[in-house]
Amino acid sequence: MTTTTQSRKKSSKSTFSKETYLHWYELMLRIRRFEERALMMYGQEKIRGFCHVYIGQEAVAAGIESAIRREDAIVTAYRQHGIALGRGCTADECMAELFGKATGVVKGKGGSMHFFSAQHRYFGGNGIVGAQIPIGTGIAFAEKYKGTDNLCVTMFGDGAARQGALYESFNMAMAWKLPVLYIVENNGYAMGTSVQRTSNVTELYTLGESFDMPSEPVDGMNPESVHEAVSRAAEHIRAGKGPYFLEVRTYRYKGHSVSDPAKYRTKEEVESYKERDPIKITENNILQNKIATEEELKAIQVKIKKEIDDSVKFAENSPYPDPSELWTDNYTQEDYPFILD
Amino acid sequence: MSNRVLPLRDALREAIQEEMQRDETVFLMGEEVAEYDGAYKVSKGLLQEFGPKRVIDTPIAELGFAGIGVGAAMNGLRPIVEFMTWNFAVLAFDQIVNNAAKTLSQSAGQFRCPIVFRGPSGSAGQLAQQHSQMFESWMSNVPGLKVISCIDPADAKGLLKSAIRDNDPICFMESELMYAHTGEVPEGEYLVPIGKAVVRRAGSDVTLVTFNKMILPTLEAADLLAQEGISAEVIDLRTIRPLDHQTIVESVKKTNRIIVVDESWPFASVASEIAYEVQKYAFDYLDAPVTRVNSADTSLPYAPTLVEAYLPNAGKIVKAVKSVLYAKA
Ligand SMILES: Cc1ncc(C[n+]2csc(CCOP(=O)(O)OP(=O)(O)O)c2C)c(N)n1
Ligand SMILES: [Mg+2]
Numbered sequence: 001m002t003t004t005t006q007s008r009k010k011s012s013k014s015t016f017s018k019e020t021y022l023h024w025y026e027l028m029l030r031i032r033r034f035e036e037r038a039l040m041m042y043g044q045e046k047i048r049g050f051c052h053v054y055i056g057q058e059a060v061a062a063g064i065e066s067a068i069r070r071e072d073a074i075v076t077a078y079r080q081h082g083i084a085l086g087r088g089c090t091a092d093e094c095m096a097e098l099f100g101k102a103t104g105v106v107k108g109k110g111g112s113m114h115f116f117s118a119q120h121r122y123f124g125g126n127g128i129v130g131a132q133i134p135i136g137t138g139i140a141f142a143e144k145y146k147g148t149d150n151l152c153v154t155m156f157g158d159g160a161a162r163q164g165a166l167y168e169s170f171n172m173a174m175a176w177k178l179p180v181l182y183i184v185e186n187n188g189y190a191m192g193t194s195v196q197r198t199s200n201v202t203e204l205y206t207l208g209e210s211f212d213m214p215s216e217p218v219d220g221m222n223p224e225s226v227h228e229a230v231s232r233a234a235e236h237i238r239a240g241k242g243p244y245f246l247e248v249r250t251y252r253y254k255g256h257s258v259s260d261p262a263k264y265r266t267k268e269e270v271e272s273y274k275e276r277d278p279i280k281i282t283e284n285n286i287l288q289n290k291i292a293t294e295e296e297l298k299a300i301q302v303k304i305k306k307e308i309d310d311s312v313k314f315a316e317n318s319p320y321p322d323p324s325e326l327w328t329d330n331y332t333q334e335d336y337p338f339i340l341d
Numbered sequence: 342m343s344n345r346v347l348p349l350r351d352a353l354r355e356a357i358q359e360e361m362q363r364d365e366t367v368f369l370m371g372e373e374v375a376e377y378d379g380a381y382k383v384s385k386g387l388l389q390e391f392g393p394k395r396v397i398d399t400p401i402a403e404l405g406f407a408g409i410g411v412g413a414a415m416n417g418l419r420p421i422v423e424f425m426t427w428n429f430a431v432l433a434f435d436q437i438v439n440n441a442a443k444t445l446s447q448s449a450g451q452f453r454c455p456i457v458f459r460g461p462s463g464s465a466g467q468l469a470q471q472h473s474q475m476f477e478s479w480m481s482n483v484p485g486l487k488v489i490s491c492i493d494p495a496d497a498k499g500l501l502k503s504a505i506r507d508n509d510p511i512c513f514m515e516s517e518l519m520y521a522h523t524g525e526v527p528e529g530e531y532l533v534p535i536g537k538a539v540v541r542r543a544g545s546d547v548t549l550v551t552f553n554k555m556i557l558p559t560l561e562a563a564d565l566l567a568q569e570g571i572s573a574e575v576i577d578l579r580t581i582r583p584l585d586h587q588t589i590v591e592s593v594k595k596t597n598r599i600i601v602v603d604e605s606w607p608f609a610s611v612a613s614e615i616a617y618e619v620q621k622y623a624f625d626y627l628d629a630p631v632t633r634v635n636s637a638d639t640s641l642p643y644a645p646t647l648v649e650a651y652l653p654n655a656g657k658i659v660k661a662v663k664s665v666l667y668a669k670a
Binding site (some may be wrong): 327 | 372373376377380398400401402404405428429431432466467468469470471472607608632633635637638639640642643644645646647649650651
């Protein structure tokens with residue numbers, strides 16, 4: 001993937017509070033350990049179906065969350081465990097969901113691709129590539145309609161950026177000045193297809209320019225740069241100036257899903273990104289700038305390990321949904337007359 | 342002509358490969374079909390054999406590439422458009438329903454649309470609401486389209502070859518779970534006619550009609566019933582539209598009872614249509630109501646307990662058979 005226009009922040013001077021750095025560190029570590037454990041549990045067949053993990057992309061979730069408000073909405077695709085954890089869904093309820101248990105964040109009904117949390121203003125993981133682009137635009141439409149100050153972060157992959165839904169949404173969002181922040185997580189690939197093979201426009205942020213939408217590329221391997229760009233965008237949007245588009249350049253270390261051996265890319269490429277690992281970068285940054293001590297980081301590591309261990313126990317010990325749950329949540333009408341034969 | 346045992350994916354590939362060798366105008370396009378050999382490896386090796394002009398990776402843009410297929414078909418080519426699954430073909434329904442199906446009528450016969458839209462349909466384990474849907478009854482509702490749905494490798498080869506040669510637009514439905522399902526497949530030229538069902542197992546007490554992967558629990562149910570002395574005739578539709586009601590009606594005239602096992606949702610399903618045909622053309626032969634075993638009238642959630650509750654299975658089929666035989670369960 002193209003790295004020429006990376007706006008990577010080189011300065012060693014830290015501009016964020018200790019609290020922010022530790023928040024990033026903790027969240028990214030929670031996501032990483034959660035995903036590693038999810039893969040392990042998939043191997044043991046405790047988790048079934050599709051499972052797309054977020055390993056490598058943690059800085060995106062971290063940088064977004066620190067830069068927006070809790071009342072803002074987020075919607076994304078199926079690679080979404082990290083986004084849900086960032087919103088504040090617990091490791092317990094997320095792991096239980098992967099196990100298909102009744103205590104899961106959607107009662108075992110959604111699985112890996114479909115976490116939702118109304119409480120955390122999380123409008124879900126969508127399994128249809130690109131479908132959430134107009135949906136996020138509509139969530140933003142409703143915020144404007146209701147006269148709130150909230151925005152909707154609408155996330156999608158580089159592959160989704162080729163769906164017609166993006167162009168229709170961008171156009172209406174600009175025409176109607178909707179409070180939507182579009183973020184494409186450009187991790188270089190849509191399944192086995194590199195960004196270069198899907199279009200002659202490979203600088204994805206330029207897609208916004210034909211709608212006169214403010215658009216920029218962002219280094220997605222560092223929460224600092226993500227935070228700064230999202231803050232800038234959020235300010236613009238909250239000022240009533242309409243949508244904003246960020247191309248966050250990141251990388252997925254694992255295959256597309258559990259079943260993908262990822263033979264379409266080189267080991268060297270994967271290793272080159274691991275050298276820019278967002279958790280390592282943040283850890284080094286914290287220690288070199290003496291933002292926190294090694295002991296403080298260690299304490300976070302211990303806490304996260306326990307949290308993830310506990311989440312597996314919680315998931316293991318939870319019951320599967322009762323078969324009668326099949327008939328709930330299909331209609332809001334309590335006595336809906338289903339066809340029963 | 343000899344037979345070999347092949348998995349469904351290889352049988353499908355053989356059909357595409359042979360038709361591409363036979364006819365220069367046939368080409369394959371879809372997501373991951375070329376360099377990745379297909380999400381389910383159906384198109385493995387085709388890029389090497391036919392090159393990027395005829396085996397084309399598309400971006401994720403179902404509406405766009407389905408429409409490009411329609412235009413190419415109107416202008417003399419024979420596209421095979423692969424959808425990674427039929428769930429994603431929903432994005433392309435405008436082109437399939439409003440254009441592929443209508444071209445001949447709108448142009449008063451001047452333009453044909455010989456195109457095959459293919460991919461897996463139906464549930465595939467714990468894939469949850471958006472990735473588990475069956476589209477046979479949806480597409481069969483549309484005049485202008487033909488709909489094929491099968492998992493038997495020989496049928497798949499013979500029907501896909503017929504579909505590629507057909508001059509009308511065809512929706513061809515496979516199954517994610519069945520790509521490794523094996524069967525004997527004839528080598529070389531082998532055509533199965535569109536619109537003909539097949540009797541998979543002869544019987545006299547009850548007719549079980551089904552299609553796609555539901556043939557497996559249906560045959561399993563027939564085995565279980567045989568152990569109890571109940572003889573079930575099993576019909577595999579293979580083509581949904583046009584529906585081979587003759588084969589069904591003939592069987593019902595013999596057995597006087599029919600169960601339709603259909604993974605579609607019950608409302609306006611394939612089973613509903615068959616029930617109409619049977620009550621119309623075999624009314625006097627029926628000893629029990631036409632009965633169906635469909636998926637539940639709900640979305641399909643993720644948890645294994647809910648998947649189990651949702652899908653037809655051998656137990657549910659046996660129970661339905663006993664109800665039409667007025668036998669104790
Ligand atoms: C409409 C639609 N088409 C195809 C698919 C199958 N599919 C699932 S993920 C994916 C690749 C998407 O890549 P990208 O948008 O870059 O997201 P990433 O997986 O990299 O996070 C494809 C083709 C789908 N789920 N929905
Ligand atoms: Mg991607």
